[in-house]
Every structure is written in C-alpha cells, then in structure tokens.
Amino acid sequence: MQRLLASSCDALNVLGTTGEETSLSVKSRRSLMEVAASELPSDGLMVGIGAAAPSDVVELASAAAESGYAAALVLGTPSLA
Numbered sequence: 001m002q003r004l005l006a007s008s009c010d011a012l013n014v015l016g017t018t019g020e021e022t023s024l025s026v027k028s029r030r031s032l033m034e035v036a037a038s039e040l041p042s043d044g045l046m047v048g049i050g051a052a053a054p055s056d057v058v059e060l061a062s063a064a065a066e067s068g069y070a071a072a073l074v075l076g077t078p079s080l081a
Contacts, residue, residue: 002040012040013073015048026056030063042068050075 006011013030014036015021024032033047049060049072057074064072 009044010044011044011070013046013048014069014079021048022051023039026051026059029060033060033063033069037067037069043070044080045069048075050071062069 014033015024021029029049034043036047045068047060047064047069049057049058049064051057061074062073
C-alpha cells in the first residue's frame with residue numbers, strides 16, 4: 001500500500017465495497033482498519049463500512065472517525081434505505 005500511495009495513487013479504499021468485507025466480523029474489520037490507519041497517511045484512506053445490521057454500520061463509522069479515515073463508503077441496508 002505504501003508503494004501505491006508513493007506512485008500516482010491518490011487514495012486507498014480499505015475493506016472495499018464489493019461485499020467481501022461483510023464476511024469478516026466487526027472485530028476483525030476494526031483490527032484491519034486500525035492497522036491500515038496506523039501505517040498509512042489518513043488523508044488518503046477510505047474504508048468500506050457496509051453491513052447488514054445498522055448497529056454494525058454505526059460502530060464501524062465511529063471506528064473510522066476515531067482512526068482518522070478521510071472518508072467512509074456505506075452500502076445502504078434495507079432498514080436505512
């Protein structure tokens with residue numbers, strides 16, 4: 001990831017938006033978010049926080065803000081749509 005940011009890449013999206021991240025537990029996702037935020041400049045970091053449970057989305061959004069992420073990508077859940 002460091003190499004990408006040092007080249008022509010402006011930002012990185014940690015935990016994507018294509019659905020794979022939702023197969024991980026919230027605890028695992030928070031751990032990955034913390035590692036990426038501690039290793040990379042936060043102004044170029046986005047994080048996918050989509051989840052089926054609105055409470056998980058809120059928890060992950062709070063964790064993203066606390067870790068200094070520049071942006072979060074949220075997939076709409078049926079109860080939030």
